[in-house]
Amino acid sequence: MNxxxxxxxxxxxxxxxxxxxxxxxxxxxxxxxEDVLALWHALREAFPKTGRWPVIRGSADSFEGPEESEDxxxxxxxxxxxxxxxxxxxxxxxxxxxxxAKGFNPNETFEVAAALADGSGVYSFGGRSGTQAPWPAxxxxxxxxxxxxxxxxxxxxxxxxxxxxxxxxxxxxLGFGGWNECPMPELLAAALKEWQTRFDAVPICITDxxxxxxxxxxxxxxxxxxxxxxxQWVLCEDIVSQGTQSVRALAIELQDSPGWFFWWx
Numbered sequence: 619m620n621x622x623x624x625x626x627x628x629x630x631x632x633x634x635x636x637x638x639x640x641x642x643x644x645x646x647x648x649x650x651x652e653d654v655l656a657l658w659h660a661l662r663e664a665f666p667k668t669g670r671w672p673v674i675r676g677s678a679d680s681f682e683g684p685e686e687s688e689d690x691x692x693x694x695x696x697x698x699x700x701x702x703x704x705x706x707x708x709x710x711x712x713x714x715x716x717x718x719a720k721g722f723n724p725n726e727t728f729e730v731a732a733a734l735a736d737g738s739g740v741y742s743f744g745g746r747s748g749t750q751a752p753w754p755a756x757x758x759x760x761x762x763x764x765x766x767x768x769x770x771x772x773x774x775x776x777x778x779x780x781x782x783x784x785x786x787x788x789x790x791x792l793g794f795g796g797w798n799e800c801p802m803p804e805l806l807a808a809a810l811k812e813w814q815t816r817f818d819a820v821p822i823c824i825t826d827x828x829x830x831x832x833x834x835x836x837x838x839x840x841x842x843x844x845x846x847x848x849x850q851w852v853l854c855e856d857i858v859s860q861g862t863q864s865v866r867a868l869a870i871e872l873q874d875s876p877g878w879f880f881w882w883x
Contacts, residue, residue, distance in 0.1 A: 619645070623661075623668040623779065630657045637779070644791070645670065645779040648678045651770050654777060655762075658822060661779070662832075670779035671788055676825040677770040693790055695807035701728065703808050704852045707801070711852060715740060728848035732865035735851075741863045751866050753840045757874040764830050765879055766823035785820040786810035794824050800882035801853060809853055817846075819878060831878040843869040854880045 624634040630653060637647035649657060654674055661672035675681055696703050712722035712731060719738035722731055735741060736750070767775070780791045786807050789795050795803040806829070813819040818834030837843045847869035851858050857880060862868040872878070 620668045620670070622664055623670060626660050626664050626668070627657075630660060632657065642791070643781040647777055647779075648774045649777050651767060651773060651775045654767070654775050655764075657777070662820070665785070668779075669781055669783075671782050671785045671821070673778050673780055673788055673792070673821060674764070674766055674823045675776040675778055676766050676823070677773040678776050679773055681776040682826075693804055695786070695790070695804040695811065697808070700809050700812045700849055703805055704728075704849065708852050711855065728852055729844055732844075732848040732851055735858075736864040736866050741859050743863060751864075751870060754870060754873065757838065760875050762832065762876045764823055764877060766825055766828060766830055784811065784814075786814055788821045788824065789829070792824060794829065798882060799855065800827075806853075809849075822877075827882055829880040831880075833876050833878055836875050837872060838874050840869070843872045846872055850878070850880070854882060856881050856883050 619634050619637070627634045627637075632647065632649055632653075637645040639645050658672050658674065661668070661670070665671055708728060708731070709724040712724040715722045715731075715735060715738075718740050719734070721734055721738075724731075778792075780788050782788055782791050789803040789806040789810070793803060795801050795806050800806075801809075810819065810821060810831070813831070817836060819831045820834075821829060822832040823830035837846055844866075847865050850868065850872075851865045858865055858868055860883070861881075862871060
């Protein structure tokens, strides 16, 4: 094990020898849930030296084992902008939404379609459109709240250390994505790469169906939050259709938030 990695683990009371290594070089260990966030931040800081990105996988009791991509390890994410790589998903979204409410034009912007979806009430559990929520005059300080850790409770959690060049490559290395409505790993990697540049957003938790990000520079303005919410809606409809019930509400949640949550049914 890398000496710098061993030092970080040992300094947080974790035995480096307790981590098992897979054929692709992913290290897997179990740590107390109450200690994992401090350890994660330390490992993140050490990443330039260790070359291993830390990811929390959830409760040790429910973890089924390390997952690795079956693709070639050198698979590369697309290099186009996030709007370009999500365009096919956006067109499909518009086609499906037109079955419930007319007027969705794939040649319009993500934001226009999102506003139309909100106005139609297509995501409202009651099936009714509502008055647009006012933008908060100010945002209270928000704490990082990870649903993966909330679900684990006091249980020990699995921590994996993934050998990648960039944090955004983690979905590819773990083979996360490509089922049901979840994008392929390389598309997720491309989205994460752009969001890291814009918002310092990096993966912190990945379970069987959940991706959570730590966000160092979250957006604050209404315009930036609205644009980001529209992108996240195209990437992961479930967080709106089974969560906030409107893209507008998602945008308000994203304001100054240090954590993002994605879930695919």
